[in-house]
Amino acid sequence: MSRLRAHFTLAMVLLLVLAAGLPAQAQTKLPDSTLYTQYYTNTSSQLHWITCGSLPQSEGCYGSGELGPFTNACAVVQSVPAPINSFTVLRYIYVLDTGSSSNGVTLTAYKRTDTVSQSNDTIVVTTVASVPLTSLAGGSGVTCMMVQNPTNVYAGTNQSSSAVSINKSNYSVSQVGVVFGTVSSITADSYGYVTINQDDNGSYGNTVYGPNGQLQSDGGGGYFMINPIDALNPSNYPFTLGAMPQVGYWPKSGVSADK
Numbered sequence: 001m002s003r004l005r006a007h008f009t010l011a012m013v014l015l016l017v018l019a020a021g022l023p024a025q026a027q028t029k030l031p032d033s034t035l036y037t038q039y040y041t042n043t044s045s046q047l048h049w050i051t052c053g054s055l056p057q058s059e060g061c062y063g064s065g066e067l068g069p070f071t072n073a074c075a076v077v078q079s080v081p082a083p084i085n086s087f088t089v090l091r092y093i094y095v096l097d098t099g100s101s102s103n104g105v106t107l108t109a110y111k112r113t114d115t116v117s118q119s120n121d122t123i124v125v126t127t128v129a130s131v132p133l134t135s136l137a138g139g140s141g142v143t144c145m146m147v148q149n150p151t152n153v154y155a156g157t158n159q160s161s162s163a164v165s166i167n168k169s170n171y172s173v174s175q176v177g178v179v180f181g182t183v184s185s186i187t188a189d190s191y192g193y194v195t196i197n198q199d200d201n202g203s204y205g206n207t208v209y210g211p212n213g214q215l216q217s218d219g220g221g222g223y224f225m226i227n228p229i230d231a232l233n234p235s236n237y238p239f240t241l242g243a244m245p246q247v248g249y250w251p252k253s254g255v256s257a258d259k
Helices: 001-020
Strands: 037-039 047-053 056-069 072-080 082-087 088-096 106-116 119-130 143-149 150-157 162-165 173-176 180-190 195-199 204-207 217-218
Touching: 047 119, 056 119, 072 143, 088 143, 088 217, 106 162, 119 204, 143 180, 150 195
Parallel strands: none
Antiparallel strands: 037 047, 047 056, 072 088, 082 088, 088 106, 106 119, 143 150, 150 162, 162 173, 180 195, 195 204, 204 217
C-alpha cells in the first residue's frame, strides 16, 4: 500500500470514529428540520398552531390547526421528533387541562405526523388519548407543571400532594413523588431524568425518576434539573440547608468492587 493511500485510509478511519462518537441528533437530519411550529392562544380553551419555514423547492407556511377545546390548558409539552421513514416524522403533543373542578384535571395526548416532500409538508394531528388525572387538584387558580421523557409524562399542580406519571404506551396513571406537602416543581434533563420537588411549609423533599420511569433516589432539599432548551430561574427552586447528599459511590448489590 502506498504511503498516500495509507494516510487516506487512516484519515477515513478517524472520521468514522469521530462520527460514531457524535450524538444521534447531530448525525440525523430529519426531513422537517428546516421547518418550525409556533403556537398561540386567544383563550385558554384552545391552542392554535402554524408550521412555516423552507424546503428544497419552496418556502412559506405549510399547515395550521387547533388543539382543544379545553377548560383551561395550563401546560403543553412535546416528545422528541422521531423518523418513521426517510420522509415522515412522528411526534406526540401532551396538553394538561386543569378542568373546572378540584378533581377535573385531564391530560390529552395528540399524535402528529409530518410527511415531507421537496416542496410540501402534509401535517396530520389526531387525538389518541384523554386521560383523567383525578388525584391532582385542579380547578381555577392552580399552577401546573409537566415534563416528558422517553417512557412517561410527569404532571402535577401546586395544590396536589403528589405528582403523577402517565405511561406513554398504555396511558396508565401512577402516583409519584413523596407524600410531603405539595408539588412545587417538576424538571427534566436531556437524558430523560426527572426531578419532582415538594414543599411542606418551607421544608423540601425531592424524588428522581430515570428515563425508564423507575425511581432513582429520594431525599431532602429543593433540587432542579436543566436541559439544552429552556432556561430556569434558580431562585424559584429554594434549597433546605443540611439536605445535601454525600458524594461517594459503592458497588451495586451482587457486584464485587475492583481490586
